Amino acid sequence: MFRYAHTNMIARDHKKLIAFYKEVFHCRSIGETRDLRGEWLDRLTGLSGAHIVGEHLCLPGYGEDHPTLEIFSYDHMEESDPKINRCGLAHLAFEVDDVEETLKRVLENGGGQIGELVTAEYPGGKRAVFVYASDCEGNILELQSWS
Known part of the structure; x- marks a missing residue:
């Protein structure tokens, strides 16, 4: 399995x-x-x-x-600064109903924003809204919504 x-x-x-x-x-x-x-x-x-x-x-x-x-x-940990373009695990992605509202909740709960909120057009008339953010410990997140 x-x-x-x-x-x-x-x-x-x-x-x-x-x-x-x-x-x-x-x-x-x-x-x-x-x-x-x-x-x-x-x-x-x-x-x-x-x-x-x-x-x-x-x-x-x-x-x-x-x-x-x-x-x-x-009990004992090593520190590092995550970067969006580092090798290895880059981010956790969550598909959400409303990227702007979820980003607001991220910020209200101690997270941060990386880059700008953008809208992208895809073939077949698909449209997506994306933003990179970070959780309250600096781990990188991707918020996305598709229509």
Whole structure:
């Protein structure tokens, strides 16, 4: 069997970031909290004394069993500045009814805006509204709406 299971985000403050995704994007708690440590986790992560806490949130538009957004914090973490054009995971994209209203909620909940809100025309008469934003910890988001 193959199926997409989750995307993991490491947060400075997992409780604050979990609250952000619940408030802005309607992610839901499904009772999958974590408080992990032990020799098996040290071997898995390659870290000595690793300790992880956090929660899996059900993404909007999906049932209770997957995929999830896994938001964790480690006791000890490395800092970096995410950039829109860096190699690796670039952003999380959410299709929303109203990009401007969702961007407003992002900003009200401690997030930010990257670049401008734009409208793009696609073949076949499709039209999309896009904006890049960031969550309350600086992770990059794409908000999009199609008509």
